Amino acid sequence: MASRARTIGLGARLAGASALGLVAALTLGPLVALALRAEPGRGLGPAEWSALRFTLVQALVSATVSVALAVPAARALARRRFAGRALMVTLLGAPFLLPAIVAVFGLVAIWGRAGLVSGVLAPLGLGPLDIYGLPGVVLAHVFFNLPLVTRLLLQGWAAIPAEQFRLAAQLGFAPRDVLFQIEAPMLRAVLPGAFTLVFLLCMTSFAVALTLGGGPRATTIEVAIYQAIRFDFDLSRAAWLALIQFGLCTVVALTALRLAADAGFGDGFGAAQRRWDADRPGLRVLDAAALVALALFLGLPLGAVLVAGVPGLAALPASVWSAAALSLGVALASTALAVTLGLGLAVRIDAARARGRGRATEAFGLVGLAASPFVIGAGLFIVLHPIADPFALAAPVTAAVNAVMALPFVLRSLLPALTEARSVDGRLADSLGMRGVARFRLVVWPRLRRPAGFATGLAAALGMGDLGVIALFAPPDVATLPLLMQRLMAAYRMEAAAGAALVLVTLTMALFLVFDRWGRGRVAA
């Protein structure tokens, strides 16, 4: 035990503790501030309970569908090599990084009443499609999260040592044997965490649910919180709703993580995987179908965003570039913070895992996602306003909040790699007395680099797109790209807004790409 404890350096322990502190301060702190400031309100009524029900149902359906569809998609990507594969893996990062409103317009261009699919159906006497309601909400959430889960699963597949597939082939394993003996344990290790992540993301959905939900029957808790704060100024109701949302998310996160098992594949020599088991015509057709479906499902709405944005580029105001620079600065600051804190927290959780604990800390690191941005914004405002000008703090506060929001993704990516490094090489490193920097560089880093690149890319990109906090804080001359987009739209300038959206998406993707590529090195993912 003593030697185990010593393997966690002081720096990592400090980062881990600050991560926990920052998550608590930025998620629970605002809630407490709101509750303390609140006067007795009208409490929760039937409208709030029905919002709660809808939120849970749509989040469960969205997470289940995203995860279920990601398995065949990721499996096809994992066992096939084809031209354009690297590009496809990269583009998987795109939907998730779109600001909600951009994605909604992209989806409507394909699936809407006047969309591409309705247009194809019309000559057949069918349609138009009506997605508004639960289907629309789930569609949007799957569009956002399916590629994210696919990436996470792909990492799971990549972590299986190539020797296992070689051995399976020598033993004459049929595809279903490979599925049950090799792939199923990996899925069991990765899926619960991925499911939790998607579930939490869908729980706090606001703009998507409101725009594609078709009406007040699709009200989420987040909308109810918004109404309580902005419309009724009933802070106590907002605090109650936020607490319920938080509690629900914690319960689901803990339950799902309890189901997760450590995979423990044992070691390999890091050779490229070759899949003898998948070398059958039937499977090839199946995988091709999965890949084409995935490419169309993600590519068409993205294409629509591109087509809508190009004409708007000419109409862009000069302020787009200063907005882009501010977005970039906030994103990079929050990335540095998220990755430092995430790594510290991951090391701490991994050390606890070695003793069979750490689930609670892990869940805590995830529930940053369950915190309502409106509650964070209002709560921080209450706390900051007496001591400082919240406007002056817009950029650093946004960076800190974005970092906490990105932390779950960093954790989700880094933890499996850390655990694997410990279970595979840990004892050898212990017996060699390797500690500190040398241990990190030689044992941990080679396994960490790829997920670290992905996580850094995600954190950076997430920081680009966030609007919630900056909208409450930003003075008019400080506009990030998403805020500029909102302003253009409010001024009837939809075309220029589409252009700004394109700049935002391109910059976000570029940022993600730089880090992700760096993580993958010269090896294809």
Added chain:
Amino acid sequence: MLKSLSTAAALALGFGPADAQGPPELVIYTYESFVSEWGPGPAIAATFEETCGCTVRFVGAGDGAALLGRLRLEGARSDADIVLGLDTNLTAEATATGLFAPHGVAAPALDLPVAWDDPVFLPYDWGYFAFVYDSALLAAPPRSFEELIASDISIVIHDPRSSTPGLGLLMWVKTAYGDRALEIWEGLAPRIVTVTPGWSEAYGLFLNGEVDMALAYTTSPAYHLIAEEDDTKRAALFDEGHYLQIEVAGITAASDQPELARAFLDFMLTDGFQGQIPTTNWMYPARTPADGLPEGFATLAVPETWLLLSADAAREGRDAALDEWLRALAR
């Protein structure tokens, strides 16, 4: 980024702008689109600064109800001298908070359809809510809510809980139909493709052709006409009459610049302010400027009747109207 970080550092060290010597500062809370570079804010601030010996700082703080919520969060400690951007559906509640002081302007000369006697808030622009359509795509727009219900036309509206125009539509139906409002909403439900959180999503869906009509103003087509030279966008006139939105400003009770704030409200009703309104806020100015309205405004459809609840009636009726709306659309 660097600028705000260094401001933050300066504040942390206790060298905030409050300590700086210089002209007094007038702080105005308003909505985002007013202060953006396409809104009236920048030009208005520049004109007022020429004569006031002060600096004007606009603060974008969300629309309507959110502005008021923001002020309530800050209470008496607020920096705001003026809040600009509430409408008559909110003024009664705003007055009741005690956070606003009387404007003290005796008999403002205004060009509003209604007489104005609010001692706390003064109007700066107004407009009629209306459904906007594309005349190239929709040849026969409905002439009433009942014709709309009987048609197969699709519309998009805003959620009254998150959008000021959304709340306006709620009041429109309630004022026009009273006890029949629930029935009207139930009839409208199949026509409503979706309910958006705010203006951008709804107007975007309309321009993308996803719906036939969107909730906006009779003055919205002026933007397309003047800025884009596109005369296909029109507002559908309804026989029931159109609900008015009158946007107002008021002085905060806690203002440390009450004289300056009063001077701004006087300035607000002069041409230097009002002349900016038509082609930046795309609304009717509260007092028509000496040069009249821009050319395109003459071609706009003008409703024969207007509807408006008194501020008190709007405040009292709001929750019941919202419950009705939820009941009709939540099924």
